[in-house]
Structures are given as structure tokens and as C-alpha cells.
Amino acid sequence: MGKKKKIPSINPYLSTPTRKRDRPDIQELFKGIKAGNWQHLSRAITLVESRSAQDNVSAKELIKLCLPLSGKSFRMGITGSPGVGKSTFIEALGVQLIEAGHKVAVLAIDPSSSINKGSILGDKTRMDRLSSHPHSFVRPSPAGDSLGGVARTTRESIILCEAAGYDRIIIETVGVGQSEIAVHSMTDFFLLLLLPGGGDELQGIKRGIMEMADLILINKADGEREAIAKKSKRMVQNALHILPPEDKIWTPPVETISALKQKNLDVVMAIIRKYQQLATKEGLLEDKRKQQSAFWLEESINYQLKNFFFQNPKIKERYKTLKSDVLSNKITPFEAADELFRTFVN
Amino acid sequence: MGKKKKIPSINPYLSTPTRKRDRPDIQELFKGIKAGNWQHLSRAITLVESRSAQDNVSAKELIKLCLPLSGKSFRMGITGSPGVGKSTFIEALGVQLIEAGHKVAVLAIDPSSSINKGSILGDKTRMDRLSSHPHSFVRPSPAGDSLGGVARTTRESIILCEAAGYDRIIIETVGVGQSEIAVHSMTDFFLLLLLPGGGDELQGIKRGIMEMADLILINKADGEREAIAKKSKRMVQNALHILPPEDKIWTPPVETISALKQKNLDVVMAIIRKYQQLATKEGLLEDKRKQQSAFWLEESINYQLKNFFFQNPKIKERYKTLKSDVLSNKITPFEAADELFRTFVN
Numbered sequence: 205m206g207k208k209k210k211i212p213s214i215n216p217y218l219s220t221p222t223r224k225r226d227r228p229d230i231q232e233l234f235k236g237i238k239a240g241n242w243q244h245l246s247r248a249i250t251l252v253e254s255r256s257a258q259d260n261v262s263a264k265e266l267i268k269l270c271l272p273l274s275g276k277s278f279r280m281g282i283t284g285s286p287g288v289g290k291s292t293f294i295e296a297l298g299v300q301l302i303e304a305g306h307k308v309a310v311l312a313i314d315p316s317s318s319i320n321k322g323s324i325l326g327d328k329t330r331m332d333r334l335s336s337h338p339h340s341f342v343r344p345s346p347a348g349d350s351l352g353g354v355a356r357t358t359r360e361s362i363i364l365c366e367a368a369g370y371d372r373i374i375i376e377t378v379g380v381g382q383s384e385i386a387v388h389s390m391t392d393f394f395l396l397l398l399l400p401g402g403g404d405e406l407q408g409i410k411r412g413i414m415e416m417a418d419l420i421l422i423n424k425a426d427g428e429r430e431a432i433a434k435k436s437k438r439m440v441q442n443a444l445h446i447l448p449p450e451d452k453i454w455t456p457p458v459e460t461i462s463a464l465k466q467k468n469l470d471v472v473m474a475i476i477r478k479y480q481q482l483a484t485k486e487g488l489l490e491d492k493r494k495q496q497s498a499f500w501l502e503e504s505i506n507y508q509l510k511n512f513f514f515q516n517p518k519i520k521e522r523y524k525t526l527k528s529d530v531l532s533n534k535i536t537p538f539e540a541a542d543e544l545f546r547t548f549v550n
Numbered sequence: 551m552g553k554k555k556k557i558p559s560i561n562p563y564l565s566t567p568t569r570k571r572d573r574p575d576i577q578e579l580f581k582g583i584k585a586g587n588w589q590h591l592s593r594a595i596t597l598v599e600s601r602s603a604q605d606n607v608s609a610k611e612l613i614k615l616c617l618p619l620s621g622k623s624f625r626m627g628i629t630g631s632p633g634v635g636k637s638t639f640i641e642a643l644g645v646q647l648i649e650a651g652h653k654v655a656v657l658a659i660d661p662s663s664s665i666n667k668g669s670i671l672g673d674k675t676r677m678d679r680l681s682s683h684p685h686s687f688v689r690p691s692p693a694g695d696s697l698g699g700v701a702r703t704t705r706e707s708i709i710l711c712e713a714a715g716y717d718r719i720i721i722e723t724v725g726v727g728q729s730e731i732a733v734h735s736m737t738d739f740f741l742l743l744l745l746p747g748g749g750d751e752l753q754g755i756k757r758g759i760m761e762m763a764d765l766i767l768i769n770k771a772d773g774e775r776e777a778i779a780k781k782s783k784r785m786v787q788n789a790l791h792i793l794p795p796e797d798k799i800w801t802p803p804v805e806t807i808s809a810l811k812q813k814n815l816d817v818v819m820a821i822i823r824k825y826q827q828l829a830t831k832e833g834l835l836e837d838k839r840k841q842q843s844a845f846w847l848e849e850s851i852n853y854q855l856k857n858f859f860f861q862n863p864k865i866k867e868r869y870k871t872l873k874s875d876v877l878s879n880k881i882t883p884f885e886a887a888d889e890l891f892r893t894f895v896n
Contacts, residue, residue, distance in 0.1 A: 264885065268881075271882065275879055359882065360884070410794065411793070411794045412761065414792075414793065415757050439788060439791070443788060443792050446789050447789065497879075499883075500883035500884065501873060501886055501887055504886075504887030506856070508888075509856070510851075510852070513851070526847075527844070530847050533620070536706065537705075539613070539614075545851070545855075549858070
């Protein structure tokens with residue numbers, strides 16, 4: 205009841221014998237995190253990502269300790285189609301943030317991997333300069349099997365990173381699945397990266413992503429692509445102009461950049477700073493986070509309720525028949541739901 | 551458990567003494583509907599809209615009889631901000647459809663009324679020419695208190711209208727609330743009406759509505775507004791070009807019209823016909839309807855589950871405390887959901 209689906213797999217982060225043998229000492233782990241020790245932070249995230257019941261208990265305890273130390277970072281979500289240059293951009297932005305005196309944590313949700321397939325190690329090495337810097341922490345995470353699972357893991361990892369003193373958190377996600385909606389609902393600032401072009405490049409982006417963005421960047425605006433990028437910028441600006449804005453106080457800017465050539469990164473930094481100041485001053489940031497917490501509370505309840513309902517053997521069987529009756533128009537969906545529900549409560 | 555909220559109100563359609571005394575004879579009502587009798591149809595919709603348990607049983611019986619006769623109409627959803635001219639447009643389109651040999655039913659969801667406030671009768675008189683025509687049926691419906699409630703009522707009213715031989719169903723909704731999402735999920739073709747202008751007029755439209763549209767019309771393109779309307783058309787076209795399309799086979803056209811001056815209505819008719827042909831040929835219509843049925847089955851289950859959960863007195867009390875703990879960051883939303891769920895199953 206309400207339990208996660210059992211999946212016959214091993215969490216890759218727990219698969220080395222050393223880690224398997226360890227029973228984590230939560231107090232020690234917490235001390236390490238507080239001291240900003242990245243190995244401890246890394247082990248803590250592994251714990252949060254684990255599917256073992258024992259680890260879940262440990263993770264819960266740890267999160268409880270870290271929660272009072274959390275909430276003080278600025279959380280940025282970054283999305284875009286594969287090939288748009290997210291890693292290069294995050295590395296460039298991360299280095300700038302570090303140079304401005306921040307501690308940067310990057311959590312990359314990797315949709316190509318899942319817990320049973322193992323995560324791509326290459327992800328980590330994609331950000332050479334950033335991940336080798338003492339003031340950064342780069343962590344690829346498997347996308348997992350459920351949106352709720354990723355959301356929980358990522359939100360808890362944010363808490364851990366914040367407790368470890370990282371004051372700029374970047375969550376990377378690919379803009380083709382569902383995870384970017386989850387990431388948007390756990391970050392303060394949502395950034396969409398696009399390629400220069402006539403618009404067809406956008407077809408890889410899911411509907412509604414554009415409206416979620418607080419900043420849109422046309423990347424790879426260098427060399428011959430610069431003119432096309434400028435055209436794309438105007439097109440996106442025009443589109444945004446007639447789309448209803450999310451916040452009244454913020455109109456999402458559109459800029460051309462080149463992460464590779466380090467072009468216009470100062471503009472990006474200035475925009476982020478401006479948003480931060482405005483959102484803090486207007487109380488927007490606090491409101492947003494409260495709304496996000498309420499959203500995840502509701503999501504998590506719904507998720508568990510649905511699991512509880514559909515794992516009921518009587519429901520499982522009846523649902524199959526009723527759904528097929530609904531699809532062949534023998535019964536209305538509402539009537540089918542009523543009948544299922546009667547089965548459930550009796 | 552799963553019951554509708556009790557609301558101390560009387561359904562305005564049942565409030566006349568004659569109707570109150572009547573115990574509807576379902577077989578007779580069904581016969582009347584099949585014969586295309588609009589008074590019978592009207593009484594049947596009243597039954598479907600009623601909150602009385604006895605009426606619900608009758609409605610269910612009736613829907614069951616009508617279901618095999620349903621599904622043969624083309625269902626159109628029409629939305630737009632207040633003042634955009636929806637009623638004038640629907641009247642003009644409706645008359646054209648009737649002239650082309652169709653029987654037209656208009657179900658107007660009226661958000662300004664709810665069951666306890668009573669529906670605005672003015673709605674009906676807004677479409678003089680159409681509602682007085684023997685081949686049309688115009689029915690304003692109270693928006694109700696819940697999205698699920700409106701959806702069920704409207705979907706069931708569609709079934710009744712189809713059983714009565716109406717082969718073009720128009721569902722009118724105001725594009726400022728949530729009902730347009732529901733209407734989009736129960737129609738074959740979704741039409742958005744806009745005013746001519748520089749884009750600011752769109753701010754009344756909710757996010758995501760533009761992407762749901764199969765056809766966008768800039769209304770009131772007459773006299774001095776014609777030039778502005780043409781500019782608006784280009785802007786919306788540009789925006790749509792970079793927004794990800796819903797269907798691969800259909801790019802939503804943008805046209806300027808004047809419902810009042812009957813301008814370009816033939817263009818609208820041609821577009822609708824083209825969509826119908828294409829969607830039928832490609833199997834899109836059938837797929838869409840199946841998806842919609844599955845969607846409403848899921849929605850209806852979720853709705854009932856949530857009601858069931860939150861009506862539990864233990865949950866009600868605990869939820870209040872836990873939500874406030876979540877909002878003040880004392881506990882994560884996931885942990886709070888886990889605890890609530892433990893309370894629920896114990």
C-alpha cells in the first residue's frame with residue numbers, strides 16, 4: 205500500500221562492495237555535509253536515491269537534520285533539446301558563478317539512464333572545468349521510472365546540497381520528457397536553451413515549456429549562425445509577446461549567447477541577478493516556493509492514492525474490463541469510475 | 551464516500567412546481583429524445599444537471615439508453631475572453647451549419663452562474679436567430695462548483711444531444727477559467743476567438759489555451775479594426791510557428807473574421823470541413839475520442855479518490871497541521887504525504 209513499485213535492480217551508486225557493506229552513520233554524514241565535504245554529500249545523495257527500505261529510513265533521518273539548513277540557495281532549472289549545448293552552457297555559467305564567489309552544485313537528470321540501466325558516467329566528465337573545481341559539485345542522477353520518484357530524489361538532493369553550503373543549485377533536464385515540468389516546479393528560475401533557426405528546432409520541445417521559461421537563450425550564436433540566432437531571438441520575442449506571462453512583474457528576456465565562445469554570459473549573469481533582486485523584493489520567491497511545496501504535497505498524495513487504488517486486486521481486474529468498455533463506448537467514463545469506486549469501498 | 555458535496559441549493563431547472571412533481575418516465579423521455587423532441591431533450595439535460603440522488607439514478611438509466619445512439623456528431627469547442635463576440639459568432643456559424651443541412655446544438659457553459667445562483671436566462675436570448683430555429687437547440691448550463699461536475703454534465707449532455715439527432719455540437723466556454731481545458735478534452739475541434747490588437751488583449755486568456763486551438767480567429771475585423779486584425783493575424787501566426795504543434799497532420803490556421811458583418815464565415819466553414827475530412831481519414835478523430843475517454847476515466851477516479859481521502863476525519867485534521875508544517879519548511883512535502891498516507895491506511 206503506497207509502497208514504491210519493486211524493481212529487480214541495484215542502485216548503481218550502491219553497487220560497489222565498500223558502499224554496500226557500510227551502514228551509514230547519519231550523525232557523521234550530517235557533520236560532513238555541514239562541513240561542506242563533497243564525499244559525504246555524494247554519499248548522502250546516494251542514500252536518497254536508493255530504493256532499499258533501510259536506506260530510506262536513513263535518508264529520512266538525514267533530510268530531517270538538513271532541512272533547517274536548507275532554502276538559502278538560488279535554484280535554477282535549465283532545459284533544452286539534446287544537442288543544444290546544455291553542458292557547455294552550465295559549465296560556462298558555473299565557472300562564472302564560482303568566480304563571483306558562489307558555491308555551485310549541478311544536479312543533472314539523465315533520462316537516458318534509469319536505476320536499472322545505470323547512469324552514464326560520461327555526464328560527469330562532460331563538465332571538466334566545473335567538476336574539478338573545489339567550489340563545485342556535479343552529480344548526474346538517473347531519471348528513474350516515475351516522475352514522482354525523480355521529483356522526490358531531486359528535491360531532497362537540493363536540500364542536501366544547500367545544507368552543504370552550495371548557494372547556487374543548477375538542475376539540468378532535457379526538454380523532451382516530463383521531467384522539465386517537475387524541475388520547473390522545484391526551481392526559482394527556469395531557463396530554456398534553444399538553437400538558432402527558423403523555428404523547426406523547437407519541435408523537439410514539449411508544449412508549454414516555452415511559457416514556463418524565465419529566460420530564453422539562443423545558444424551557439426557564433427560565426428555564421430549569429431545572424432540566424434538574431435532572427436530566432438526576434439521570433440521568440442514576438443511569440444512571447446502574445447503568450448500570457450507567468451508573473452506580472454517579470455517579462456522573460458530572450459538573448460543570443462555562445463556558451464562555447466563565452467559570449468554574452470555576462471548578460472545572462474546580469475539577468476539572473478536582476479530577477480533574484482526583483483523576486484526577493486516582491487516576495488515572489490517565497491510565494492513561489494510555498495506554492496511549489498503545496499504542489500508537491502498534493503502530487504505526492506495523489507501518487508500514493510492512485511498506487512493504493514490500482515494495487516487493489518479487485519480493482520485491477522475490474523479496471524481492465526471497464527476501461528475497454530469505456531473505449532468501445534459501451535459505458536461513459538464517469539459511470540465506469542463510479543462502478544470502480546463502488547468496488548473499491550465495498 | 552465518493553458522494554458529491556451536498557450544497558444547500560435547488561437546481562433552477564427543477565425549481566418550477568410542475569417539474570418538481572414530475573417523476574420522469576425514462577422510457578418516454580428516451581422515445582422523445584430519439585424522435586428529436588427538444589422539450590424532452592431539455593428535460594433530460596435538466597435531469598443530468600440535477601444534484602438529487604433520485605434524478606441521478608434516472609439520468610444514469612437514460613444515458614445508458616442514449617449511449618448507443620451517440621458519437622455521430624462533430625463536436626466543437628469555442629472559447630475566448632468576455633467581449634470577444636462568442637455568442638454573435640456562434641449564432642452566425644450555427645445558422646450557416648443549419649443552412650448546410652445540419653442540426654445544431656449549442657451548450658453554453660456559463661461561469662457567471664452556478665447551480666445555487668441560478669443561470670443567466672439572457673444567455674439564451676443572446677442567440678435569437680439560432681435559438682428560434684427548429685433545427686437548433688441552445689442551452690445555457692451553470693458552470694457548477696467543480697470542474698469534474700461540469701465535465702460530466704456537459705459530456706452527458708453531448709450524448710443526449712447526439713441521441714436527439716444533433717450532428718453539430720457547439721460547446722461555448724469563456725477562456726478565463728479552467729472550463730476551457732475540460733471543453734478541449736471533450737471536443738473534436740477547438741476554436742479560439744481573439745480581438746484585433748497588439749497582443750495585450752491576450753492577457754485575459756489562460757496560459758496554454760493558444761496551443762490547444764485547432765483554429766484561431768481574430769474577430770471584429772471590420773471597419774477601422776480590419777488593419778489591426780490583419781497585423782494580429784500575422785503575430786499569432788508567427789507565434790504558432792515556433793510553438794510545438796499538437797497534431798502532426800494539422801497546423802492551426804489563423805483567420806480574420808467579422809461575425810457581426812458575416813465576413814469570412816465561409817472560410818471558417820471550409821477550414822472546419824477540411825479538418826473533419828483529414829481527421830476522419832487519418833483516424834485522428836477516433837484516436838482523440840478514445841484518449842479523451844481514457845482521460846475522463848482517470849480524472850473521475852482521481853476526483854473520487856481525493857474526495858474519499860480528504861473526507862476522512864482523521865486525514866482532515868492531520869492534513870491541516872502537516873500542510874502548515876510543509877509551508878513553514880519544517881517537513882518535506884513528501885514526508886508529509888507519507889505520514890498522511892500512514893494515517894489513512896491505519
